[in-house]
Amino acid sequence: MSSEIYDFSANQTNPNNFPFSVWAKMVRETLSDRPDDLLKRSSCGGVKELRNAIANHLLSFRGMVVDPNQIVVGAGTEYLYNLLIKLLGYDKIYCVENPGYKKIVQVYHSNRVKCCFAEMDENGVNLNSLESANADILHISPTHHFPTGITMPVKRRYELLAWANEKSGRYIIEDEYDSEFRLNGKPIPTMQSIDGTEKVIYMNTFSKSLASTIRISYMVLPAHLANEFYEKLSFYSCTVSTFDQYALAAFISQGYLEKHINRMRLYYVKKRQLVLDKIAHIFNPDECSVIENDSGLHFLLKLNTNILDTVLEKRLLAKNIHLQSLSSFYYKNHSIFGYDAPNTHLFLLNYSNINIDKLDEALKIIQKEISMTDI
Amino acid sequence: MSSEIYDFSANQTNPNNFPFSVWAKMVRETLSDRPDDLLKRSSCGGVKELRNAIANHLLSFRGMVVDPNQIVVGAGTEYLYNLLIKLLGYDKIYCVENPGYKKIVQVYHSNRVKCCFAEMDENGVNLNSLESANADILHISPTHHFPTGITMPVKRRYELLAWANEKSGRYIIEDEYDSEFRLNGKPIPTMQSIDGTEKVIYMNTFSKSLASTIRISYMVLPAHLANEFYEKLSFYSCTVSTFDQYALAAFISQGYLEKHINRMRLYYVKKRQLVLDKIAHIFNPDECSVIENDSGLHFLLKLNTNILDTVLEKRLLAKNIHLQSLSSFYYKNHSIFGYDAPNTHLFLLNYSNINIDKLDEALKIIQKEISMTDI
Numbered sequence: 001m002s003s004e005i006y007d008f009s010a011n012q013t014n015p016n017n018f019p020f021s022v023w024a025k026m027v028r029e030t031l032s033d034r035p036d037d038l039l040k041r042s043s044c045g046g047v048k049e050l051r052n053a054i055a056n057h058l059l060s061f062r063g064m065v066v067d068p069n070q071i072v073v074g075a076g077t078e079y080l081y082n083l084l085i086k087l088l089g090y091d092k093i094y095c096v097e098n099p100g101y102k103k104i105v106q107v108y109h110s111n112r113v114k115c116c117f118a119e120m121d122e123n124g125v126n127l128n129s130l131e132s133a134n135a136d137i138l139h140i141s142p143t144h145h146f147p148t149g150i151t152m153p154v155k156r157r158y159e160l161l162a163w164a165n166e167k168s169g170r171y172i173i174e175d176e177y178d179s180e181f182r183l184n185g186k187p188i189p190t191m192q193s194i195d196g197t198e199k200v201i202y203m204n205t206f207s208k209s210l211a212s213t214i215r216i217s218y219m220v221l222p223a224h225l226a227n228e229f230y231e232k233l234s235f236y237s238c239t240v241s242t243f244d245q246y247a248l249a250a251f252i253s254q255g256y257l258e259k260h261i262n263r264m265r266l267y268y269v270k271k272r273q274l275v276l277d278k279i280a281h282i283f284n285p286d287e288c289s290v291i292e293n294d295s296g297l298h299f300l301l302k303l304n305t306n307i308l309d310t311v312l313e314k315r316l317l318a319k320n321i322h323l324q325s326l327s328s329f330y331y332k333n334h335s336i337f338g339y340d341a342p343n344t345h346l347f348l349l350n351y352s353n354i355n356i357d358k359l360d361e362a363l364k365i366i367q368k369e370i371s372m373t374d375i
Numbered sequence: 376m377s378s379e380i381y382d383f384s385a386n387q388t389n390p391n392n393f394p395f396s397v398w399a400k401m402v403r404e405t406l407s408d409r410p411d412d413l414l415k416r417s418s419c420g421g422v423k424e425l426r427n428a429i430a431n432h433l434l435s436f437r438g439m440v441v442d443p444n445q446i447v448v449g450a451g452t453e454y455l456y457n458l459l460i461k462l463l464g465y466d467k468i469y470c471v472e473n474p475g476y477k478k479i480v481q482v483y484h485s486n487r488v489k490c491c492f493a494e495m496d497e498n499g500v501n502l503n504s505l506e507s508a509n510a511d512i513l514h515i516s517p518t519h520h521f522p523t524g525i526t527m528p529v530k531r532r533y534e535l536l537a538w539a540n541e542k543s544g545r546y547i548i549e550d551e552y553d554s555e556f557r558l559n560g561k562p563i564p565t566m567q568s569i570d571g572t573e574k575v576i577y578m579n580t581f582s583k584s585l586a587s588t589i590r591i592s593y594m595v596l597p598a599h600l601a602n603e604f605y606e607k608l609s610f611y612s613c614t615v616s617t618f619d620q621y622a623l624a625a626f627i628s629q630g631y632l633e634k635h636i637n638r639m640r641l642y643y644v645k646k647r648q649l650v651l652d653k654i655a656h657i658f659n660p661d662e663c664s665v666i667e668n669d670s671g672l673h674f675l676l677k678l679n680t681n682i683l684d685t686v687l688e689k690r691l692l693a694k695n696i697h698l699q700s701l702s703s704f705y706y707k708n709h710s711i712f713g714y715d716a717p718n719t720h721l722f723l724l725n726y727s728n729i730n731i732d733k734l735d736e737a738l739k740i741i742q743k744e745i746s747m748t749d750i
Contacts, residue, residue, distance in 0.1 A: 015410040015413075018410065018414060024402075024407075027399075032395075035390040039588055041387060076614055110461050212416065213414055213415065213618070214616050235478050237451055240450070241589050242589075243619070
């Protein structure tokens with residue numbers, strides 16, 4: 001392997017895939033057509049045009065009926081998590097999925113709020129585990145759980161909504177970070193759209209559908225929380241530049257986001273298949289199997305090895321390969337898929353930005369390493 | 376007066392003053408020249424190019440010697456206040472100026488941290504008041520206090536640095552929101568530049584020098600706090616889009632910011648004089664006097680009236696004039712300049728974006744109102 005790290009977790013947007021010329025056109029038109037609007041302070045939730053565009057996008061892509069006034073735009077999902085804590089309360093107990101996306105816990109801890117953990121089963125957050133966690137706010141990614149890739153079935157979604165309705169003050173944060181790239185499988189409604197009692201806060205980002213470095217995310221608040229937000233927190237200016245907000249609004253409303261997502265879906269379908277083919281070509285079925293769900297930009301590799309996950313991670317890193325084990329996303333040791341963490345021998349493969357040309361070489365190194373005896 | 380509000384506090388950038396064509400050029404060049412960089416995750420403190428550009432700008436404009444690694448870029452000053460609380464501690468007591476910029480207190484309260492108040496005298500924050508406030512962190516705007524306009528003399532700056540050094544854990548947040556527009560008066564060093572013991576956190580924004588809607592601010596952390604920031608909080612992505620960061624970096628490093636500031640200084644010098652001339656022309660000296668310091672984009676009007684400040688504010692608003700009294704910026708009732716709040720009869724005039732053509736009319740309405748008897 002070359003001296004550069006081959007990163008199976010890298011998820012940044014490939015420059016060849018970003019619609020630079022269209023984006024440049026949007027920016028140019030925005031700058032020339034609406035100088036006055038650009039210098040006017042936007043509402044704390046974001047400019048009207050962008051919120052309208054997002055509401056229309058949610059309707060056509062996710063069948064969600066959302067009043068633009070429920071939408072709050074912010075500079076990244078992490079920023080919105082912080083805002084939500086201010087809205088929901090520092091005294092609440094926030095429950096996250098275990099294993100899960102570590103940054104969420106870091107955000108909660110950095111705000112000095114109490115955080116608890118709910119275990120996952122094959123359908124997502126386990127109810128018994130949730131019940132015993134004594135949580136007020138449940139923070140989940142039901143469409144495509146990170147890192148397991150689980151898509152939560154409708155039944156579990158209703159069960160969680162029932163949990164939220166058991167006690168006042170309970171809410172569910174539904175974090176959809178890459179729902180646009182659910183590439184097959186039947187469509188499952190968002191929890192927001194089956195929530196009849198204003199218990200779900202929906203979150204999404206343009207990090208996956210456009211680029212993470214553009215720092216634009218949004219949340220959809222239930223009506224009563226949206227009102228509370230404007231009452232209590234409207235002194236906070238929207239953190240996204242109006243320049244970017246108007247450019248993105250034009251990008252969405254002129255149909256470019258839809259085109260871009262469709263193009264990227266095709267690209268990812270092909271790339272995913274290429275990666276799967278290469279894995280099938282290099283590994284024997286008893287060496288490695290793929291555990292994939294229907295959605296998103298990553299899946300899991302189950303490697304047949306007796307080497308400890310942490311040891312294998314280190315050995316591969318010494319060969320310039322960054323491959324993260326599922327067990328590294330556990331907050332404590334628990335089981336999932338019947339394997340015992342921390343040695344599930346499951347590894348995360350995010351294929352969205354990996355270099356196909358060097359994939360063979362990287363896979364062969366992995367193949368060689370897993371056959372070594374553990375010492 | 377027309378049905379539109381004549382706002383003496385409005386501070387948004389006039390579209391005629393924003394350098395749209397140069398900005399468009401910077402964005403165009405950034406998009407075509409560095410697609411790869413734009414999609415690479417920036418450091419949590421901001422991209423290197425922008426931090427270098429800011430460091431050079433601080434050196435040439437404020438004589439500040441700053442390592443770019445000490446700079447943290449964020450989507451607005453309010454966002455950086457939030458980040459600072461995470462860095463300095465939720466258990467600390469934060470002291471703000473009274474009167475002061477209300478949003479600061481709102482930010483602290485929304486983070487559930489303890490906030491105390493230090494009174495102002497003619498040289499800025501009063502030491503006795505500060506001592507009795509029992510604060511850990513002092514948050515001030517010494518170059519141009521809002522709303523009084525006071526520029527803190529060097530002696531008081533050293534006294535405050537002495538206070539910060541009396542006890543470990545004490546820091547001073549030096550908030551310079553419009554230092555570029557100190558239009559006359561001898562230059563006064565920033566507290567950051569006379570701080571030899573890493574006690575000062577310097578903050579500034581491009582809100583005044585460019586546009587508030589572009590949402591880019593930055594802070595300069597003392598070296599040990601910068602290290603702590605990278606250790607503890609580097610999981611927080613920089614909240615400013617890399618697209619905007621690179622465009623601004625080019626704008627600064629190619630000399631356009633300096634040109635723009637110089638052009639705006641000339642514009643504000645002329646506008647300030649025009650406003651002062653109109654005030655002198657319309658009011659008799661016994662009706663109204665101007666209390667101005669050397670700096671910034673606002674000054675105070677002292678109106679000779681026996682009407683309560685709050686009553687006058689309301690009466691003027693009924694005539695579509697928004698004129699804020701100094702007393703409205705007090706957290707509690709205190710005295711400043713020898714007048715007793717809440718009836719100092721001092722009013723804030725931010726001239727940066729007022730409509731000169733309708734100023735005569737607005738001033739005449741004020742003149743008429745202050746001569747009415749209080750009922």
